[in-house]
Amino acid sequence: MNKTLKITLASGLLATAVTQAEETDTTLSAYAAGYTAGFTCSAIFNGDKSMEQIREHELSGIYSLIADRVAQMEPRVDEQNHWVRVPYDNGNRERISVWRPKLGCVDLPVGASVDDVKFVADPFSGHKKAGKDNGQPWKQKAEVNSVSSNTQLESVLQQAFTKKYGSGARTSAVLIATPDEIIAERY
Incomplete structure (x- = not known):
């Protein structure tokens, strides 16, 4: 094989490796941003938690693959529109999680924008009962x-949120229910 062909092949392989590394980095950041958006949305709009509580309970002690990235992300909470946006890829992209009545939060797919929120934000429009969900x-x-x-x-409920169940054990929610009654709901 001549020298020029070897250099060309080596350059092509190197470029492919760099591109794959960048895609992997962006993909991991997308995972981390989606995780952050989804758990923050649920904890705020379902569990009425503060960001301090969310950082301690939902966004720590998580998958090692994304834990460092999640720790650096800053969720942007929109209380009025009931959504959470988490930028990643140097702010060029974001993951969005939207809270919906009766359903809770849903994570929009990678590549979605706030313009896409309208497709999931109110699936029961026109079919709403008057008053609060009972x-x-x-x-x-x-x-x-x-x-x-x-x-x-x-x-038992109080112990569920302590270290009583062992090192590394973590509880973020407890729901005790029968077919007729929610006995306890804690976050």
């Missing part, structure tokens, strides 16, 4: 994060 199908529903009058249950 918790159906449950006939009774405990208030989110309320203290249980059952002292034994309350003790």
Whole structure:
């Protein structure tokens, strides 16, 4: 093989390797941004958590593949529109998670923008009942994060959010329900 052909092949392989490394870096950042957007959206709009609580409970102790990236990301919460946007790739792209009535949060796919929110934000338009969601199908529903009058249950609920269950154990939510009642819901 002549020298020029060898150099050309080597250059092509090097360019491919660099491109794949960049795609992998961008892909991992997209995973991390999506993870951050989704968990932040659910924790804020379903669990009424603060960013400090979210950083401690939802965005730490996670998959090592994306943990360092997630720790550096800054979610942008829009309380009025019920969405969370997380920029990545030096701010050139973002992942978006949108909270919807009766359904909770949904993560938009990679490449989606805020212009796409309208396709998922209100799937029940035209089919809304007057007033606040009553918790159906449950006939009774405990208030989110309320203290249980059952002292034994309350003790277990409190322990669920401690290190009682072992090193590295982490609880971000507890839901205790029967077909008729939500007995406890904690975040």
